[in-house]
Amino acid sequence: MIFQNVKKILVLKLCCLGDMVFILPAIANLKKNFPEAKITLISSSWVKNIYKYIPDVNNFLIFDPPFKGGFIDKISSAYKLIRLIRKDKFDLALSCHRDSSFGTILMLSGIRYRLGFKNTSFINYYSEYDDSVHETIRYLKVLKENGLETTETEPKLNRIRSIESVKTKNDLKADSAIIGIFPFGGINPGTTMKIKRWDLKNYFKLIEIILSEYPEYTIILFEGTHDDEKFDNDIKLNDNIKIHPIIDNDLMYSCNVFISADTGALHLAAAFGINTIGLFGPSDPRLVAPLNYKKEIVHKNIWKQPGCSPCYTPQTAIDRNNKTYYKGNEFICNTGTHECMKNISVEEVFISLKEILEKINNTK
Template sequence: MLEKDHKKILIIKLCCLGDVIFLTPALRALRIQNPTSRITLLVSSWVRDIVSQIPFIDDVIIYDAPLKKRFSINAFLETIRLLKRLRRLKYNTLLIGHRNKLFAILGYFSGIPMRIGFADRPSLWITHPVHFDMNEHEIKRYLRLTEECGATSLNLETEICPSVEEVKHTTELFQRLGIKSNDSIIGIFAGGGQNPGTSMQIKRWDVKYYIEFCRKIIQADNTKILLLGNKDDQPVNAEILAAFQSKKDKMFDLSGRTSLCALPALLQKCRIVIGADTGPLHMAAAVGTPTIFLFGPSDPRLVAPQVPNSIYLWKTVFCTPCYTPESVMQRKYFIGKEFICWTKTHECLKSLTVDEVFTAYSKLMNAISHHDR
């Protein structure tokens, strides 16, 4: 338990969607251990709409300066304004979910006395260091930060709570689309891999594989397929939809038609959601929807959801995993902001067959149906 004068807690995790969702078990542990503390989450506007549906926090502060491409006077002024605000709010404890020293320095100049972050030894900037173990699941790493202030937990399940308003909007959307309450709604997230600092299109399973997979599942009488994503994912989803012109009453392209704020409620209505290791798939797992993750360059042992009915498929070819906590910090693996397949083969996902995914889907669907009886 925090001391009586440690009742205002600030947690910094700017980005991205999956990482903020991984933080929820740590936030839950903090809230359970400190029910009367004021807990604030400092995030970027990229994830603003989702943090309002995290049930363990009281306040949200938006800070975008570190995500901007280059130094600017506006970014500098934004940082100065943030420093003044944090000093005025007088936080007692800071937990830093990044390895970048910038945030520890920010905490120091904000006058926060207890600063917990990833480091190997105490310093002027970090008073309570936590070793960053590259072989540890990301959720467990965040929980080790909370352990430094007495909040421990063995519960690794992520958690997002869709708002009542968004649940209502989703119900109305389904009514407009002609989707019935007894339909088996399958969410497909064929795109993704984009965030403010990095592009990882190598995480995507080939669109031709998705088309073949959808052909296998769309035959069931009550199956309805939702193609999910934002505007950037519209070309991929349009290619899938074009292959099912005679099935327009069974497949719907919602890319760019729903906000990030609305996505949790929509995902909660799905029977199963399938896609790559991307934020929306982690969101689906966090609202309790069964998921099938198609892993390639990233390591599921470090980032796969720790919830029931979430499974992953991963072909461990000679070069996997290539996207790791170590490689993401090295620019040699990037061209611009694009993380590249250095073998130029994309073998990890090319070798994952449609039949393997369909078999996993069938087993999960049978398990869900058996549970519902």
């Protein structure tokens, strides 16, 4: 093996919930290749609520980079990060960023083996950044092309509490079948992407159809943390429809099916082993959608792919000076039509859901 005497490993990924899910197989394979090594994950505080569900990581460090400010602010931030990393004297690091500043930081932190993508400064073990493959596979390629085994390919999060105890805590019947829906999202540190959202009225119509055909089901609507991720009085609650004020991870993995646009919540549900329906528009599901690994778990993706889609690509994502796609920190619809999400019909989402529910019922 190229890498000798590796006792401490650092994985660096500062954003976001979905991104955390994409790097889980890479972390699992690092643990398999270096079973005695201690793994530390550095991420932003944005994702700290999922730390306890992440397997194979021994230590978590929070670092929030400045998304605003000038050159001096960024230099000061980099210096703080270097000091934070140098304390632990890591032997090997995996940078999950293409930004050369992170390669520089890892070098200045004294880490001997620095894995990442080609053309990232001071990354000395690398693979080509392939924008045609799924994001999970990109990170695995970095390991594989540098002599490490990559037998673990499925993103997995640990379930901490039993589904029975979660249902009891939330006043749900033990035998209740649950459909979880998160209709918001598109908000990340430093970036807003509300163009990913499917119209709220569509979700309400979908709920009506679901309960007309499956009156025994419970619908849980998850709210987010931002002001515009809350329900007002625009939906009537009853015994079948409940609102949860946050994305509760335990309650999420108690769902039978989870429906959302391309959000962190969708990817978390998939990593918990929940059937999902993903609604895609600006982003390409071939690159970021939950992958199907097991016959018993189904991930269906709906993507109409008009001529302007995908617009949120590995290239446009990092080019914030491109005013065609960015207005400040907001990624905008460059056609002004929002056609990619508007073209998704309530009926086709329900058909996908019905197919999943029939499969669930047939396997009982």
